[in-house]
Amino acid sequence: MxxxxxxxxxxxxxxxxxxxxxxxxxxxxxxxxxxxxxxxxxxxxxxxxxxxxxxxxxxxxxxxxxxxxxxxxxxxxxxxxxxxxxxxxxxxxxxxxxxxxxxxxxxxxxxxxxxxxxxxxxxxxxxxxxxxxxxxxxxxxxxxxxxxxxxxxxxxxxxxxxxxxxxxxxxxxxxxxxxxxxxxxxxxxxxxxxxxxxxxxxxxxxxxxxxxxxxxxxxxxxxxxxxxxxxxxxxxxxxxxxxxxxxxxxxxxxxxxxxxxxxxxxxxxxxxxxxxxxxxxxxxxxxxxxxxxxxxxxxxxxxxxxxxxxxxxxxxxxxxxxxxxxxxxxxxxxxxxxxxxxxxxxxxxxxxxxxxxxxxxxxxxxxxxxxxxxxxxxxNSPPAKKAETAAALxxxxxxxxxxxxxxxxxxxxxxxxxxxxxxxxxxxxxxxxxxxxxxxxxxxxxxxxxxxxxxxxxxxxxxxxxxxxxxxxxxxxxxxxxxxxxxxxxxxxxGANAKINFSPAISLRSRPGKTVINDDLTPQPRSNKTYEFNFELDVSMDANVIVNVKRKRKAQAGNTTPAGSNKTPSSHSATTPKGSSPATRINLRKVNGDEGTSSPALSSTRSPRTPAVTLRKYRR
Ligand SMILES: Nc1ncnc2c1ncn2[C@@H]1O[C@H](COP(=O)(O)OP(=O)(O)OP(=O)(O)O)[C@@H](O)[C@H]1O
CATH class of the missing domain: 1.10.510.10 (Transferase(Phosphotransferase) domain 1)
Incomplete structure (x- = not known):
């Protein structure tokens, strides 16, 4: 066109x-x-x-x-x-x-x-x-x-x-x-x-x-x-x-x-x-x-x-x-x-x-x-591969x-x-x-x-x-x-030691050969649509999703669950261990579905609502 x-x-x-x-x-x-x-x-x-x-x-x-x-x-x-x-x-x-x-x-x-x-x-x-x-x-x-x-x-x-x-x-x-x-x-x-x-x-x-x-x-x-x-x-x-x-x-x-x-x-x-x-x-x-x-x-x-x-x-x-x-x-x-x-x-x-x-x-x-x-x-001559011709290039x-x-x-x-x-x-x-x-x-x-x-x-x-x-x-x-x-x-x-490491499963994507800029000069507005999903489920991601990441202060022992949250097995498994450094908390919410619906009656047919998923921060 x-x-x-x-x-x-x-x-x-x-x-x-x-x-x-x-x-x-x-x-x-x-x-x-x-x-x-x-x-x-x-x-x-x-x-x-x-x-x-x-x-x-x-x-x-x-x-x-x-x-x-x-x-x-x-x-x-x-x-x-x-x-x-x-x-x-x-x-x-x-x-x-x-x-x-x-x-x-x-x-x-x-x-x-x-x-x-x-x-x-x-x-x-x-x-x-x-x-x-x-x-x-x-x-x-x-x-x-x-x-x-x-x-x-x-x-x-x-x-x-x-x-x-x-x-x-x-x-x-x-x-x-x-x-x-x-x-x-x-x-x-x-x-x-x-x-x-x-x-x-x-x-x-x-x-x-x-x-x-x-x-x-x-x-x-x-x-x-x-x-x-x-x-x-x-x-x-x-x-x-x-x-x-x-x-x-x-x-x-x-x-x-x-x-x-x-x-x-x-x-x-x-x-x-x-x-x-x-x-x-x-x-x-x-x-x-x-x-x-x-x-x-x-x-x-x-x-x-x-x-x-x-x-x-x-x-x-x-x-x-x-x-x-x-x-x-x-x-x-x-x-x-x-x-x-x-x-x-x-x-x-x-x-x-x-x-x-x-x-x-x-x-x-x-x-x-x-x-x-x-x-x-x-x-080592890694480029032992043939030089490319200008035309090929x-x-x-x-x-x-x-x-x-x-x-x-x-x-x-x-x-x-x-x-x-x-x-x-x-x-x-x-x-x-x-x-x-x-x-x-x-x-x-x-x-x-x-x-x-x-x-x-x-x-x-x-x-x-x-x-x-x-x-x-x-x-x-x-x-x-x-x-x-x-x-x-x-x-x-x-310079060598201070780090925040996300789980390798949630690593930042890179583009080899290309410049990647994650800056805060121009923050991303939030989407109108957010989705909630259970971390342990096989979730199709072909949808608009906002992942909100928040770091929490060090949680007290035995009090690592966010107040009022309906914990799922997945979030339990990711709870910050005693004495660990501040955890990274990730909220995933879905808006155009049953937002706010956490009725156990629905749980047989729908994923339970996961109010928060807590990930452990890696330490060296
Ligand atoms: N002043 C210039 N004269 C001639 N060519 C130029 C000039 N500036 C840029 N280019 C060509 O345009 C390409 C892209 O330019 P530049 O890298 O500035 O753009 P960009 O959008 O910032 O790209 P990138 O994806 O690398 O961030 C360069 O690789 C170069 O080939």
Missing amino acids: TLRSHVNGNASVCNGARLMQMRCGGIYTKMRRTAKPKAAPAKKAKGKLYAMPEKLKEGTVLTDLAKGQWRIGPSIGIGGFGEIYAACRNGEKNYDAVVKCEPHANGPLFVEMHFYLRNAKQDDIKNFKQQHGLKSLGMPYILANGSADINGQKHRFIVMPRYGSDISKFYAQNGKRLPEATVYRLAIQMLDVYEFMHGTGYVHADLKAANILLGLGKGGGSQAYLVDFGLASHYVTGDFKPDPKKMHNGTIEYTSRDAHLGVATRRADLEILGYNIIEWLGVELPWIREKLLTVPLKVQKAKEAFMADVNAALKPLFPKGVPAPISDYMKYVSKLAHNEAPNYDKCRMFFLNALKQMKVVNSGDLDFKLTSQSSSINN GQRGKVKKEESLLINSSSEDEIISSDEEKDAKYTPRRKLAAAKASPASKSKPTRTTPTRKAAHKPVSASPKKREAPQASSPLRSSPLKRAKVESNATPKAQ
Whole structure:
């Protein structure tokens, strides 16, 4: 079906595969419709919290807040909840900008926009480069922003410079590895971006090959840009307080230990970079090799074990010897305190020294061609699988873009906290789907290959350091009630020990390779329909369900039953044991059935009402 939309008076047409939102088992997710031409209405359906943006037709003109006009070109990428278009100033021919457009209610673009507006002004970037003796910096910036009414739906858009291919394409083309020297150069460039960003009080939290784009145009190939600031948040400078609402945010393969606990820290960014560079060297990360990605808690544990003894963890990954910069860097990161400012110069030196030894200059185009020398690094070669041809990749990327992100209602479904506010303006992006496949078999779709333009040559790190300000007014700091899960351990120890673990049977779902955001920026409104079910029954979950999670204070011995509850055998079996830590209580209610009916007379034909199911909190 073809849908007509109107943007600033210009008729536009959208058709074909669109993303639509599905809600299932209390989880909001999206499903991409592929072949069926009979599309659902572009407007979000009643009860759906997310909507993908309306398709912008080529030639559409958007007017930004400063009255600048931007002509939309072809679509060049689809992110989790938005679409990226090439764009140019109206009247010009050079599509050297991109427009990222999302429904107004989507939180991440709001976060990204404000991050750019506040912290990544072109002057700030210029000053940073001057202060640090850098010819270029892989920090994007915003050119314009605005709102547009598209097909009756309010959208937000930002305009940014256009970059080239993302490096996941080269990684996949090379059979899942990058040349060693290029890995080190990328690490240095990303540390530069981190230093700039951390200097503004924010962390990125989602570095991965798919979010690193080469510059566009002549010389652009020497600088990599870190994009997608939808997860940017203020880092903590005080106590380490795990936040259940943000646990496991990021891309599961690379999520840091702190992010698994919902805490934004600078060391977490460095750790994420560490996992990436190890992988770029052709090594399969242990939690990927062991196929743990669908269970975030297992990934979290594996990473904790990994970082607890970096030497021992790296050895088997590099049987011919662990590259010095990798072990030095990972050891350094493992020793950082959660609120400690990293020594970026020191980190860059690990990689610069390695480049020196390899006699590779840290300038000129980044080389993604794998030679026998650059691929001879001592690793396990998990990607012993054949390198994929560019053509095959292009095909695969295409297929992936259209694949269904279908969720099933298994016991791994995410639990949505009932503590969430109802009056929030922005909707968090919960990209949760039943992506069971190993990420090893996945890669990002191939992007449009750029033509080259401006010349930049990066130079090594400079001596000047920029003081990171105190995190005072977090853009995404939660105004919401948070679970108190602090431990008494020291901040550093807390990073490793403080945890809330749900039952493995109710683990948070992850999406290998994809960013997952469980944030509280835009709490989910409650559904009108809730269902009650007995935990021990085989329940079909193909219905809208709200699962309210509440933690209780430590129950007194012999008084673990919620007052007035009709306990079922299942809830008895899950009662908090004497002396255990506060329990997690989950209420499951059904509204459009026999809500409030707990008559024993009905029990022969219906499930008994289960007012509360108490789960035990895991302790180490
Ligand atoms: N400035 C840019 N220039 C060229 N391509 C871009 C640019 N920004 C993004 N892209 C392309 O669009 C894709 C999606 O962009 P981005 O990651 O910012 O979107 P997202 O909705 O936040 O995605 P995600 O699902 O990774 O969170 C990128 O992988 C990249 O290929």
